[in-house]
Amino acid sequence: MGLFGELLGNAILSSQAVTNAGKKSAAHxxxxxxxxxxxxxxxxxxxxxxxxxxxxxxNNEVFEAITGDLKIIGNMxxxxxxxxxxxxxxxxxxxxxxxxxxxxxxxFFVRNRxxxxxxxxxxxxxxxxxxxxxxxxxDNFTHYTDKMGDIHYKLQCCEYPVIKNQVIKWQSx
Numbered sequence: 001m002g003l004f005g006e007l008l009g010n011a012i013l014s015s016q017a018v019t020n021a022g023k024k025s026a027a028h029x030x031x032x033x034x035x036x037x038x039x040x041x042x043x044x045x046x047x048x049x050x051x052x053x054x055x056x057x058x059n060n061e062v063f064e065a066i067t068g069d070l071k072i073i074g075n076m077x078x079x080x081x082x083x084x085x086x087x088x089x090x091x092x093x094x095x096x097x098x099x100x101x102x103x104x105x106x107x108f109f110v111r112n113r114x115x116x117x118x119x120x121x122x123x124x125x126x127x128x129x130x131x132x133x134x135x136x137x138x139d140n141f142t143h144y145t146d147k148m149g150d151i152h153y154k155l156q157c158c159e160y161p162v163i164k165n166q167v168i169k170w171q172s173x
Contacts, residue, residue: 013088030126032044032124033121034121035120035121035122036119036120037108038115038117040108040112042104042108044085045096046088047088051123053082054079056076058075078161079158079159080139080159082154084155085152086152089102103151105153109141118160119138120133123133135160135161136158140155141153141155141156
């Protein structure tokens with residue numbers, strides 16, 4: 001199953017136990033967030049409540065017509081989200097026991113951004129239902145270490161669409 005599969009599996013099983021105990025509903029339950037790049041993976045040890053707001057723009061356009069403005073439905077834009085929290089460098093009572101350590105989380109993003117590759121982000125509800133599963137680029141990443149040694153961060157992510165090889169026939173007229 002691999003490192004990531006094991007980490008995510010443990011996260012989901014632990015979260016399902018919370019859901020099954022009746023403490024949270026699936027719609028408003030805990031969210032697990034994981035990032036993967038090649039064989040490198042982390043599970044976020046802390047996810048702010050509520051979870052991240054996911055921006056899903058639609059590129060609609062407005063045109064002027066004789067009868068007034070017309071709005072034309074556009075294609076979906078790139079989804080975006082921001083994570084802002086901290087990575088603990090020691091275990092707190094509120095951190096997830098299966099989450100990746102703070103220094104390892106920081107090193108994951110520093111190391112993998114240098115590879116110039118997209119990173120897969122997977123967000124699942126406590127019941128295992130997918131919230132988000134997409135490749136992302138890190139648009140901005142800021143972090144600092146507080147006096148307790150914990151690493152505070154802000155991570156701005158944007159969808160990285162996979163473009164499939166398609167042959168486009170050009171016809172001149």
